Each structure stands twice: as C-alpha cells, then as structure tokens.
Amino acid sequence: MTRPRTGYAIAKAKTTAKLKAELAAHHATEYNIHTAIVELIERSKLPGVIYWHCPNGARRTHAEAAALKAMGMLAGVADFCFSMPGGRFAFIEVKTKTGALSEEQEAFLAGMERNGNRTAVVRSIDEAAFILSSWGVIRGARVAA
Numbered sequence: 503m504t505r506p507r508t509g510y511a512i513a514k515a516k517t518t519a520k521l522k523a524e525l526a527a528h529h530a531t532e533y534n535i536h537t538a539i540v541e542l543i544e545r546s547k548l549p550g551v552i553y554w555h556c557p558n559g560a561r562r563t564h565a566e567a568a569a570l571k572a573m574g575m576l577a578g579v580a581d582f583c584f585s586m587p588g589g590r591f592a593f594i595e596v597k598t599k600t601g602a603l604s605e606e607q608e609a610f611l612a613g614m615e616r617n618g619n620r621t622a623v624v625r626s627i628d629e630a631a632f633i634l635s636s637w638g639v640i641r642g643a644r645v646a647a
Contacts, residue, residue: 535596538627546640550587578606584639592620592637599625
C-alpha cells in the first residue's frame with residue numbers, strides 16, 4: 503500500500519515543479535515555444551481564425567534551397583501566420599530570450615506592417631498568449647503554471 507503524501511511532500515513537489523518550469527522557460531528552445539503556442543491556439547482559438555507555421559528555418563542542401571527559391575520560398579517569413587475574420591492578417595516571429603532577428607526577418611515584418619498587418623516577436627508562451635489574445639486570435643487564456 504502506498505503511503506499518502508504529506509503536506510511537505512506536496513509542497514516540495516510543487517516547488518520542484520515550479521523551479522523546473524522556470525528553468526525550462528529560461529532555457530526554452532524555439533521548438534518548445536512553437537509547440538506551446540500551437541497547444542495554446544488549439545485550446546483557445548476563436549471561430550474563423552486560420553493559422554499556419556511556415557517551416558523556412560529547416561536545414562537544406564544547396565539543391566533543395568535552390569529548388570524552393572525557384573518555387574517562390576521567401577527568406578524571413580514569420581514563423582506563424584494568422585488569417586482572421588474581416589480580412590485581417592497577423593504574423594508572429596518566435597525567438598528565444600537571446601535570439602536575434604535576421605535582416606530578412608526584420609524586412610519581412612516591416613513589409614507586413616507597411617501593408618497594414620499586425621506583427622510581433624515573442625520570446626515566451628506568456629508573450630504569445632498576451633499578443634494572440636489582444637489580436638483576437640484566441641479568447642483570453644491563462645498559461646498553465
């Protein structure tokens with residue numbers, strides 16, 4: 503028979519989980535942030551919103567890169583693209599806490615803003631939740647602690 507956990511054991515587990523989460527957030531990879539954003543959107547997406555991820559960042563051979571460029575692939579396209587009711591579009595670029603935008607990413611986001619679209623660079627799931635909620639992509643959502 504398993505002995506029930508005491509208040510101390512529960513508190514220790516919560517503290518340990520919180521510390522692990524904070525450590526993971528501090529060292530989050532772009533992949534971790536991306537997948538957390540997708541989970542958040544899938545849980546809270548408002549009707550009519552369509553989104554997609556643009557997988558430009560993958561490593562490619564020179565031949566693959568040339569073929570994709572010939573087919574119209576554009577360097578710097580944001581990680582997430584959103585189409586919202588009323589003909590509105592928005593774009594999110596995901597970076598880690600220390601990640602920097604490339605010149606192509608800066609140019610893409612600036613071009614989208616000039617065309618009247620919303621853009622953002624997010625470095626955490628909390629930032630993404632705030633932005634997506636304010637844009638009307640998701641209903642107000644709280645990120646699980």
